[in-house]
Structure formats: C-alpha cells, structure tokens
Amino acid sequence: xxxxxxxxRHAKARGGGQATWLRRGAGPPSWARxxxxxxxxxxxxxxxxxxxxxxxxxxxxxxxxxxxLAYGPVATGCMGAVALAVAALPTPxxxxxxxxxxxxxxxxxxxSVGISWVRCRRDAQLVSVGSVAEAAQLAVxxxxxxxxxxxxxxxxxxxxxxxTLVGGDxxxxxxxxxxxxxxxxxxxxxxLAAVGTVAAxxxxxxxxxxxxxxxxxxxxxxxxxxxxxxARAEHAExxxxxxxxxxxxxxxxxxxxxxxxxxxxxxRTGAAEELAPEPGTPLGLGLTAYAPPDRLLLDLAxxxxxxxxxxxxxxxxxxxxxxxxxxxxxxxxxLEVREGEPELLVSALWRDLRGFAGEVKDDVALLVLAPMAxxxxxxxxx
Numbered sequence: 543x544x545x546x547x548x549x550x551r552h553a554k555a556r557g558g559g560q561a562t563w564l565r566r567g568a569g570p571p572s573w574a575r576x577x578x579x580x581x582x583x584x585x586x587x588x589x590x591x592x593x594x595x596x597x598x599x600x601x602x603x604x605x606x607x608x609x610x611l612a613y614g615p616v617a618t619g620c621m622g623a624v625a626l627a628v629a630a631l632p633t634p635x636x637x638x639x640x641x642x643x644x645x646x647x648x649x650x651x652x653x654s655v656g657i658s659w660v661r662c663r664r665d666a667q668l669v670s671v672g673s674v675a676e677a678a679q680l681a682v683x684x685x686x687x688x689x690x691x692x693x694x695x696x697x698x699x700x701x702x703x704x705x706t707l708v709g710g711d712x713x714x715x716x717x718x719x720x721x722x723x724x725x726x727x728x729x730x731x732x733x734l735a736a737v738g739t740v741a742a743x744x745x746x747x748x749x750x751x752x753x754x755x756x757x758x759x760x761x762x763x764x765x766x767x768x769x770x771x772x773a774r775a776e777h778a779e780x781x782x783x784x785x786x787x788x789x790x791x792x793x794x795x796x797x798x799x800x801x802x803x804x805x806x807x808x809x810r811t812g813a814a815e816e817l818a819p820e821p822g823t824p825l826g827l828g829l830t831a832y833a834p835p836d837r838l839l840l841d842l843a844x845x846x847x848x849x850x851x852x853x854x855x856x857x858x859x860x861x862x863x864x865x866x867x868x869x870x871x872x873x874x875x876x877l878e879v880r881e882g883e884p885e886l887l888v889s890a891l892w893r894d895l896r897g898f899a900g901e902v903k904d905d906v907a908l909l910v911l912a913p914m915a916x917x918x919x920x921x922x923x924x
Contacts, residue, residue: 578609578621586628602629603647606654610661618658622651682741683712691717693724693789694912696884698892702854702905710736711852711907714744718751722789723760726803726850726909727825729782739780742767743825757786757799758834761825764801768826781826785819785850789913796848796913798838801825804856807849807868808840809887809910812880814849814872847884847912854906855891858899866898884910 582605602625609621629647686697693715701709715724725747729739746767750760761784768780783803789796798806798817802824808815822835842848851868858866871894872880879890888908895902 575612578605578612581605581608582621582625582628600643600646603643603650606647606651607657610654610658613658614662615655615659619651619655622648622654625651682737682744683714686713686715689914690715691722691789692791692914693722694884694914695724696888696910698888698906698908700854700892700902700906702903709905710740711854711905712740712744713850713907713909714747715909715911716748716751720755720788721791723747723751723757724787724789724850724909724911725784726787726806726852726907727764727782727784728803728852728854728905728907730780739768739771739782742771743782743784757788757797757837760786761799761801761822761834762832765825765832769828772826772828781824783824787848787850787911789911794842794844794913796840796842798840799834800838801834804851804853806851807872809847809849809872809880810843811845812877814869814880816869842913844915845881845912847887847910849887849891850909850911852905852907854902854904855895855908857904858895858902858906860898861900866895871895871898884912 582602585602585605588601605625606618606622609618613621626644626647629644683699686695688694688696695715697713697715699711699713701711703709710729712727712729713725715722717723725744727740727743729736729743743764746763747760750763754760754763764782764784768782772780782801784801785803785806786799786801787796787806788798798819799822800819801822803821805817805819805821808817817838817840819838820835823829823832825832849868849872855866856868860866868891872891875890875894879886882890887910891908892906895906
C-alpha cells in the first residue's frame with residue numbers, strides 16, 4: 543500500500559491531473575450521477591400534470607440511456623424500472639388515460655442495461671491499461687527524494703501530451719563516489735515517441751554517476767548512448783541537450799557543464815541570476831568524437847539555490863507572442879516564495895507560467911537544487 547501511495551503522489555507531482563485521467567479513463571464526473579434522478583423527477587412531474595391532449599410521457603424513455611452513462615447495469619436497471627413505474631402511474635386528471643407506451647420504455651431500459659454493462663467492462667480495461675502505463679512511465683523516471691546526499695531537491699514535470707507522465711524532458715539526481723550529480727535534459731521531440739530516448743539517457747546517466755570520476759566523462763557516455771542508438775535505427779536523428787551539475791563533497795562548490803542546454807539560474811537572497819556556462823554542442827550529433835565544454839566552477843553561499851529548466855519554460859509565449867523570461871518572472875514572485883523551500887518555488891513557477899502562457903504546449907521540467915550546510919565536526923574534546 544505504501545508503494546502505491548508513493549506512486550500516486552509522484553504521479554500528481556509530475557503530471558497533475560493527467561495521472562488521474564489515466565486511471566479513471568471514461569469514468570463519469572460526479573455531477574453526471576445526479577442527472578438521471580433529476581431528469582426522472584422532472585419528466586414524472588410533467589407526465590402527471592400535463593393536459594391529456596399533450597403526450598410527453600414517452601420522454602421517460604430518455605432516463606435509462608442517461609443512467610447507462612453514469613451507473614452500472616444494476617443501477618441502470620433500477621432507473622429503468624422506476625421510469626416504467628412513473629409512466630404507469632394513474633393521472634389525477636380523470637380524462638387522461640394511463641400511458642400506453644410502456645413497452646417502448648421497457649425496451650429502451652433493457653437496451654440501456656446492456657450498454658451499461660459494456661461501458662463498465664471498457665472502463666475497467668482502461669483503468670488497467672492506464673495503471674500499467676503509469677507504472678511503466680514512473681519506472682523510467684522514479685520519484686525524487688527530498689534529499690540526495692547533502693542536497694535538497696524538488697522537481698516538477700508537465701508533459702505536453704495529455705495522459706502521459708513522461709515526455710521529451712528528463713531530470714535525475716544521484717549520489718555517487720564523486721558527490722551528488724544532477725541531470726536536466728531535453729531530447730528531440732516530445733510525448734510518447736521520445737520516452738525511449740529518455741529512458742536510454744537516464745540509464746546511461748545512472749551508470750556514469752557510479753563509473754566516471756569527471757563530468758566530462760558523464761557527458762561523453764550520454765553522447766555515446768545516443769550515437770549508438772542512432773546507428774542502430776534507420777534514419778534516426780536522435781539528439782538531446784543536457785545540463786550536468788556536480789556538488790563537490792565537503793565544499794560549497796558546484797561544477798556545471800552545459801551540452802547546448804538553457805543556462806541554469808542562481809537564486810541568491812531572493813534574486814535570480816542567469817549563469818553562463820560555456821555552451822557545448824548537443825548530445826548525439828555524432829559529427830566527431832564528443833568534446834565536452836569547460837566546466838563552470840561556482841562557489842555557493844549559504845541558502846543559495848540552483849534552478850535548472852528546459853526550454854518549455856524559457857520559450858513559452860503569452861497571447862501577444864511575448865517570451866517568458868525566467869529571471870524577470872522569478873523576481874516578480876512574492877519574497878516568501880523566492881526565499882522559500884524548493885517545493886514551494888517549483889509550484890509557484892508553474893502557476894506563474896500557466897497564468898502567463900495559458901495553455902502550455904511543450905514539455906516543461908523544473909529542478910531546484912539547494913545544497914545543505916555541512917554538519918560541524920563533533921567536538922574532539924580536550
């Protein structure tokens with residue numbers, strides 16, 4: 543039960559309402575369950591009170607099909623039986639005869655029970671397929687923990703394609719022999735078509751964290767992974783941008799290496815500054831042996847945070863075509879958000895982006911990293 547709860551929380555963090563849509567499939571909204579009984583009450587009242595020359599009782603036949611969209615077979619059958627009973631009620635007006643179309647209402651009710659049974663089976667299949675898809679996607683990008691080593695982490699992912707939790711963006715934070723390393727990447731394309739490339743890059747990164755003593759070696763392994771996949775697939779043109787960060791153990795220092803990726807932001811004392819690591823070439827182009835750019839070495843002050851993001855943030859536009867500028871938008875956030883916890887910050891940035899651009903049409907990934915101060919050495923005593 544604990545694992546399922548963790549997956550549910552992570553699905554909400556990555557995809558918002560998308561994960562819920564995956565699991566619920568075609569399930570009706572709660573208000574739809576009120577429509578059949580309300581319709582029955584209204585039509586029953588109309589049936590009883592209308593003058594004899596106005597024949598409206600046959601409209602009761604609309605109740606069972608509506609119930610079939612909201613209820614299971616048993617409840618749909620009960621609604622049909624109630625509709626029949628209402629149609630057969632004697633009218634208080636002596637001249638009005640008892641309704642004569644009971645056979646038609648009964649036929650529609652039986653047909654609606656069958657439709658409800660088919661719908662319920664289909665919904666169960668959709669829920670099963672959605673659960674499998676969600677589990678597979680969460681296996682590609684498992685949840686971030688609040689702390690990785692001495693680094694606090696908060697990530698947010700919104701896939702552009704409805705019903706997916708993973709698209710063409712990726713991030714991960716891992717601890718290895720050479721410190722805590724983080725990856726933010728953006729592969730060619732988005733949606734389900736890019737998931738295979740995302741999985742390959744994440745697998746290569748997790749191995750390189752354990753095997754490679756330098757960030758340049760990590761970047762080279764990511765590039766080799768894409769070049770190899772390009773060679774195996776006919777007419778493949780896979781490439782990706784990536785940002786690699788390494789927090790030096792025991793020192794307030796971070797190394798940053800950019801492979802053609804949007805620059806990260808340094809968040810210090812409530813203000814944002816765009817860093818400028820040397821922009822290397824994207825991964826997977828295969829033009830020559832990959833030559834990583836020089837690393838940017840940055841000393842961090844206490845309470846500094848780093849924000850890595852994909853171009854879904856920096857290239858979003860509003861209705862007038864104006865670009866979203868992360869530094870300016872961050873500086874406009876409330877001070878308690880700018881100096882708050884990483885989770886609060888990524889949520890606020892996402893809300894701000896939605897308010898600015900309305901519908902976001904590209905994958906968006908945000909990753910906030912905040913190294914914690916080293917614990918003081920224990921008092922050695924006299």
